[in-house]
Amino acid sequence: MRRVSHAPSAFTLILVLWASVLGAPIALAQDSDGISTIESSLSGTWKTVDPIREDGTSMLMMVVPVEIEGLDHTMYVESVLTGSEWEPFRQAIFQLYEYRGKVRLRTYEMLVASQAKGVFIGMGAAPEHFPSLSADQLIATLDVELTTDPNGFSGATPYPYPTGVGGAVEMTSSLVFDGTTLTTSDRGYNAQGDVVWGDSGDSAYKFQKTEPYAQRVDREDELVVIDYPATISEQVPQDGDEMSVHYWGFLSDGSLFDASYKRDMPYTFRYPPGNRAIVGWGLGMDDFSKGSYRKLVIPSEMAYGESGNARANIAPNEPLYFNAHCVEIRTPEPAPQSTAPDPVD
Numbered sequence: 135m136r137r138v139s140h141a142p143s144a145f146t147l148i149l150v151l152w153a154s155v156l157g158a159p160i161a162l163a164q165d166s167d168g169i170s171t172i173e174s175s176l177s178g179t180w181k182t183v184d185p186i187r188e189d190g191t192s193m194l195m196m197v198v199p200v201e202i203e204g205l206d207h208t209m210y211v212e213s214v215l216t217g218s219e220w221e222p223f224r225q226a227i228f229q230l231y232e233y234r235g236k237v238r239l240r241t242y243e244m245l246v247a248s249q250a251k252g253v254f255i256g257m258g259a260a261p262e263h264f265p266s267l268s269a270d271q272l273i274a275t276l277d278v279e280l281t282t283d284p285n286g287f288s289g290a291t292p293y294p295y296p297t298g299v300g301g302a303v304e305m306t307s308s309l310v311f312d313g314t315t316l317t318t319s320d321r322g323y324n325a326q327g328d329v330v331w332g333d334s335g336d337s338a339y340k341f342q343k344t345e346p347y348a349q350r351v352d353r354e355d356e357l358v359v360i361d362y363p364a365t366i367s368e369q370v371p372q373d374g375d376e377m378s379v380h381y382w383g384f385l386s387d388g389s390l391f392d393a394s395y396k397r398d399m400p401y402t403f404r405y406p407p408g409n410r411a412i413v414g415w416g417l418g419m420d421d422f423s424k425g426s427y428r429k430l431v432i433p434s435e436m437a438y439g440e441s442g443n444a445r446a447n448i449a450p451n452e453p454l455y456f457n458a459h460c461v462e463i464r465t466p467e468p469a470p471q472s473t474a475p476d477p478v479d
Contacts, residue, residue, distance in 0.1 A: 429458070
């Protein structure tokens with residue numbers, strides 16, 4: 135069973151390559167059968183064929199087409215480990231475009247604060263509600279030139295890219311999709327041109343399509359709930375129960391407007407919360423089981439609507455995004471029965 139290498143895969147660790155800047159994104163994409171075929175093939179949830187750790191941990195990667203202002207044919211990419219699907223270790227953007235008659239896949243890092251990336255977590259399950267992101271908030275890292283064939287597509291970086299990972303000064307990347315599996319591979323080179331990682335296959339990963347790890351449920355009035363099935367337990371709140379929920383609350387631009395984590399104290403309330411909370415939060419607590427993680431996308435009509443909330447810096451008609459964790463559900467003790475004797479007539 136292979137351990138994860140210290141050398142990251144460009145398509146699984148989605149590139150820690152800030153030194154290799156290609157410049158600001160530009161709208162290079164053109165529509166073609168090749169682009170459409172590759173985009174369709176890449177889209178979905180992928181899982182490593184073999185575990186990447188001795189404890190059985192596997193890697194999952196979600197690739198979903200989303201709209202990015204100023205760019206075409208873009209996809210949101212989120213990489214997680216089994217057992218912590220609600221906590222991605224890498225988030226990035228892919229773009230497909232034509233260059234001299236060939237299709238290239240360009241990778242981008244998001245130029246947003248680490249905390250602000252929380253608004254994007256799990257949003258591949260609801261791409262039509264993907265938070266606002268524009269081309270000037272991205273920085274290109276590398277290109278892979280692709281060639282399609284009857285079975286799939288394959289390609290590699292057209293030249294090495296600078297890196298500082300694992301003692302290397304430059305790296306190359308490649309990928310192959312054979313119609314069933316997606317294989318990615320990276321190789322790092324030192325200043326003498328010698329391979330310092332990737333030569334023995336320790337930076338190659340083989341993926342196959344799998345079921346989504348983030349599952350979406352549409353509730354009434356356009357409330358969207360995204361659950362992580364691996365964390366769902368049998369204990370769900372009943373009327374009168376006391377719930378303790380930790381959360382991060384984001385606006386659509388990634389701004390954090392509230393967070394129980396910052397106070398190191400979960401929000402505790404009686405279920406259902408009623409007028410103590412916005413409508414979307416109250417409905418979003420239904421069937422929220424103890425120990426589970428959940429994403430809520432609350433439309434403005436179920437939040438603060440046309441009035442907004444100036445105290446919390448929430449503008450009018452602003453949707454809200456919550457990353458929530460149900461820490462505890464407590465059923466109140468029944469009132470003690472009276473032991474007094476029956477009254478004498």
